[in-house]
Amino acid sequence: xxxxxxxxxxxxxxxxxxxxxxxxxxxxxxxxxxxxxxxxxxxxxxxxxxxxxxxxx
Amino acid sequence: xxxxxxxxxxxxxxxxxxxxxxxxxxxxxxxxxxxxxxxxxxxxxxxxxxxxxxxxxxxxxxxxxxxxxxxxxxxxxxxxxxxxxxxxxxxxxxxxxxxxxxxxxxxxxxxxxxxxxxxxxxxxxxxxxxxxxxxxxxxxxxxxxxxxxxxxxxxxxxxxxxxxxxxxxxxxxxxxxxxxxxxxxxxxxxxxxxxxxxxxxxxxxxxxxxxxxxxxxxxxxxxxxxxxxxxxxxxxxxxxxxxxxxxxxxxxxxxxxxxxxxxxxxxxxxxxxxxxxxxxxxxxxxxxxxxxxxxxxxxxxxxxxxxxxxxxxxxxxxxxxxxxxxxxxxxxxxxxxxxxxxxxxxxxxxxxxxxxxxxxxxxxxxxxxxxxxxxxxxxxxxxxxxxxxxxxxxxxxxxxxxxxxxxxxxxxxxxxxxxxxx
Numbered sequence: 001x002x003x004x005x006x007x008x009x010x011x012x013x014x015x016x017x018x019x020x021x022x023x024x025x026x027x028x029x030x031x032x033x034x035x036x037x038x039x040x041x042x043x044x045x046x047x048x049x050x051x052x053x054x055x056x057x
Numbered sequence: 058x059x060x061x062x063x064x065x066x067x068x069x070x071x072x073x074x075x076x077x078x079x080x081x082x083x084x085x086x087x088x089x090x091x092x093x094x095x096x097x098x099x100x101x102x103x104x105x106x107x108x109x110x111x112x113x114x115x116x117x118x119x120x121x122x123x124x125x126x127x128x129x130x131x132x133x134x135x136x137x138x139x140x141x142x143x144x145x146x147x148x149x150x151x152x153x154x155x156x157x158x159x160x161x162x163x164x165x166x167x168x169x170x171x172x173x174x175x176x177x178x179x180x181x182x183x184x185x186x187x188x189x190x191x192x193x194x195x196x197x198x199x200x201x202x203x204x205x206x207x208x209x210x211x212x213x214x215x216x217x218x219x220x221x222x223x224x225x226x227x228x229x230x231x232x233x234x235x236x237x238x239x240x241x242x243x244x245x246x247x248x249x250x251x252x253x254x255x256x257x258x259x260x261x262x263x264x265x266x267x268x269x270x271x272x273x274x275x276x277x278x279x280x281x282x283x284x285x286x287x288x289x290x291x292x293x294x295x296x297x298x299x300x301x302x303x304x305x306x307x308x309x310x311x312x313x314x315x316x317x318x319x320x321x322x323x324x325x326x327x328x329x330x331x332x333x334x335x336x337x338x339x340x341x342x343x344x345x346x347x348x349x350x351x352x353x354x355x356x357x358x359x360x361x362x363x364x365x366x367x368x369x370x371x372x373x374x375x376x377x378x379x380x381x382x383x384x385x386x387x388x389x390x391x392x393x394x395x396x397x398x399x400x401x402x403x404x405x406x407x408x409x410x411x412x413x414x415x416x417x418x419x420x421x422x423x424x425x426x427x428x429x430x431x432x433x434x435x436x437x438x439x440x441x442x443x444x445x446x447x448x449x450x451x452x453x454x455x456x457x458x459x460x461x462x463x464x465x466x467x468x469x470x471x472x473x474x475x476x477x478x479x
Binding site: 040042053054056 | 063309431
């Protein structure tokens with residue numbers, strides 16, 4: 001099965017979200033790329049709502 | 058009917074077309090009294106958004122005091138301070154008078170100014186001439202050596218450059234800036250190659266002017282000793298490029314960023330002349346020997362008009378050596394530029410970075426992208442002493458306050474709500 005082949009290969013990890021997840025994987029000597037992701041407007045609801053008003057409908 | 062997002066995209070496309078097609082050209086040298094709109098013998102224009110005397114920072118006050126002494130309106134610092142506080146002098150923002158000035162940006166009636174025309178759209182921008190580093194009026198110093206140099210600039214430098222330019226003919230600043238970026242300058246805090254090119258271009262014409270051999274040699278030596286000589290050309294080049302893109306309805310593109318040493322202000326094309334201000338930040342960087350963070354003033358000057366136009370800090374990847382002046386590593390310089398693509402609209406067609414496979418510099422700051430990503434424009438800049446009369450203490454990197462962009466977005470949405478568009 002293809003999925004079994006996948007697990008035989010070297011892991012390629014992209015982490016999105018908490019940086020600590022990437023750090024844990026890295027500590028086990030697995031290569032990981034951490035995506036520098038932030039919520040829209042840093043999670044500020046008022047600003048995010050204003051931005052959404054400027055989106056097309 | 059187009060939805061609001063489409064209207065914004067169309068407006069921004071138009072703004073960027075104007076910015077990309079701008080053709081800033083040095084066309085004359087004059088005096089502020091002759092050409093700067095609104096200038097009178099008792100007027101002082103300064104950098105950044107408008108500011109009352111009582112709210113001005115030390116370096117801005119120092120520069121204004123120096124300008125009043127230089128204009129013969131006061132005999133010393135004490136008299137100048139009294140006059141400035143009396144209400145007799147009218148203060149105004151350079152930006153509101155088609156002008157820009159580095160650091161304090163103080164511009165007064167008798168000062169020689171570069172006259173720049175945007176040949177594509179016809180509008181003008183003006184800028185005083187660069188005095189060099191250290192003790193200079195623009196950093197708030199006003200000692201006798203500062204006033205003496207300003208007088209020399211008025212009597213010798215300005216008139217010689219006027220005559221030399223007449224002999225040479227108009228000088229294309231867009232090509233000069235593009236070449237600077239190819240040669241390791243970014244046009245804000247590194248202007249070495251630009252100054253070399255300018256001196257090479259104008260040296261024969263300076264020699265051909267009708268002035269004395271000593272005066273001509275003094276002008277050439279002054280250029281030789283001032284690596285920032287062309288900063289006062291890269292700035293008005295950006296100013297007249299961007300001013301042409303002001304006032305485009307629905308555009309979210311920033312056409313002004315400026316600081317007066319107290320506040321940072323931005324203006325957005327679709328919101329006309331309104332300033333969105335917040336307390337200016339302190340600069341992180343390298344200090345001259347004998348100075349430290351406790352000596353520094355808040356961020357000051359109109360020079361971040363270069364970043365607004367897609368060079369300066371936005372083109373740092375082209376100028377890795379600048380980190381010796383402002384701090385950081387060459388890798389940081391590349392990262393600063395690449396992060397600016399996240400908050401801008403287009404890649405500059407004229408200003409390209411060799412180290413990034415000639416990718417165009419990030420151009421056209423969009424307030425929506427700044428708010429969405431939380432990434433602020435990067436500015437590299439000089440640092441003035443917080444007290445009047447001292448001068449420059451170092452250089453470094455700084456961001457605008459996020460509040461300027463938040464308030465601008467709020468005002469933009471409020472305008473649309475008023476029109477029933479959202």
